[in-house]
Amino acid sequence: MPVRDFLRFAAHVQLLPVLESGEETLIGGQAVMEGVMMRAPHSYCVAVRKPNGEVVTEEKPLAKVSETYPIFRFPLLRGLGTLGQAMSLGFKALQFSANAALEDESAEKQAAKQKPFSNWMMGIQLAFSLAFFIFAYKLVPLWLTTELGKAVPEVQGRVAFNLTDGLIRIAIFLAFLYGISRWRDIHRVFEYHGAEHRVVFNYESGKPVTVDNAQRFVTWHPRCGTSFLITVMLISMAIYTVLPFDSFAAKFASRVLLLPLIAGISYEVIRFAARRRGSMLALLTAPGLWLQRITTQTPADDQTEIAIIALDGAMKLEREQGGQLVIA
Numbered sequence: 001m002p003v004r005d006f007l008r009f010a011a012h013v014q015l016l017p018v019l020e021s022g023e024e025t026l027i028g029g030q031a032v033m034e035g036v037m038m039r040a041p042h043s044y045c046v047a048v049r050k051p052n053g054e055v056v057t058e059e060k061p062l063a064k065v066s067e068t069y070p071i072f073r074f075p076l077l078r079g080l081g082t083l084g085q086a087m088s089l090g091f092k093a094l095q096f097s098a099n100a101a102l103e104d105e106s107a108e109k110q111a112a113k114q115k116p117f118s119n120w121m122m123g124i125q126l127a128f129s130l131a132f133f134i135f136a137y138k139l140v141p142l143w144l145t146t147e148l149g150k151a152v153p154e155v156q157g158r159v160a161f162n163l164t165d166g167l168i169r170i171a172i173f174l175a176f177l178y179g180i181s182r183w184r185d186i187h188r189v190f191e192y193h194g195a196e197h198r199v200v201f202n203y204e205s206g207k208p209v210t211v212d213n214a215q216r217f218v219t220w221h222p223r224c225g226t227s228f229l230i231t232v233m234l235i236s237m238a239i240y241t242v243l244p245f246d247s248f249a250a251k252f253a254s255r256v257l258l259l260p261l262i263a264g265i266s267y268e269v270i271r272f273a274a275r276r277r278g279s280m281l282a283l284l285t286a287p288g289l290w291l292q293r294i295t296t297q298t299p300a301d302d303q304t305e306i307a308i309i310a311l312d313g314a315m316k317l318e319r320e321q322g323g324q325l326v327i328a
Contacts, residue, residue: 030090031193032097038310042321045313046093047306048100059313079267138255141168166237194219195299199307211304220292227288232266
């Protein structure tokens with residue numbers, strides 16, 4: 001596989017938490033390579049436009065985690081179950097879109113039925129992306145804050161240390177987002193991200209879902225993964241402050257091991273804010289809405305059309321299964 005394709009896909013994997021809006025009982029979705037994945041409570045559909053203009057789809061039933069494993073109905077745990085399923089589904093949707101969008105039309109590869117991203121290649125991508133995440137957002141901020149504390153004694157206090165660590169983490173995240181948004185391929189993904197949000201808003205409004213109607217809505221949505229990640233970073237700053245750890249190793253280990261707990265709390269905050277948009281907790285999601293000015297861009301009509309095709313596919317399969325839809 002060409003290095004460019006590997007790095008291109010790795011960038012998309014890093015953006016999965018930003019692009020994914022996971023929620024069991026609501027319509028949600030995710031931007032993928034040259035397409036959109038839409039999910040309903042019991043089904044999903046991925047729609048992708050291939051290089052030759054053809055639109056291909058993949059739709060499958062999707063069991064709710066809370067129905068399969070009742071333990072994931074409880075607060076905090078329901079967030080872990082839903083987010084875990086959302087990431088797994090997002091990874092599969094991204095693989096499907098990559099194989100369609102990057103399809104090599106050469107007769108040799110078509111005859112051999114080779115795909116750019118096989119299962120083993122996806123495994124390598126997942127390991128690489130997880131290592132990059134821990135390095136960039138856990139190890140680097142902690143190390144920089146520790147070194148800064150040696151030069152500036154005021155930073156050594158627990159509150160000041162974790163505030164500085166959190167601000168450095170957010171700065172790295174913002175720099176990553178801004179830098180990657182300059183990449184043309186990623187900019188198109190952000191356009192599809194905007195299309196996904198507009199179509200979800202259109203559906204939630206009760207108006208007929210059409211390109212013209214969808215294009216009238218804004219591109220930022222409170223259930224977006226961008227809002228989730230910013231909420232995670234803000235909540236983690238508060239949680240790390242109360243941890244009684246002083247050594248570098250203990251601090252680093254706690255930052256990795258407590259990720260599930262912080263993700264579960266953040267999910268509950270986002271879930272609450274999406275339903276009560278005038279509440280105080282909704283203020284925590286405000287930075288994520290501002291940041292979506294980067295992670296969502298104005299989509300063209302043909303991109304919004306792809307999002308509608310994905311929604312129609314998910315809804316058709318949902319109706320066949322008798323799924324009940326709840327609108328936020």
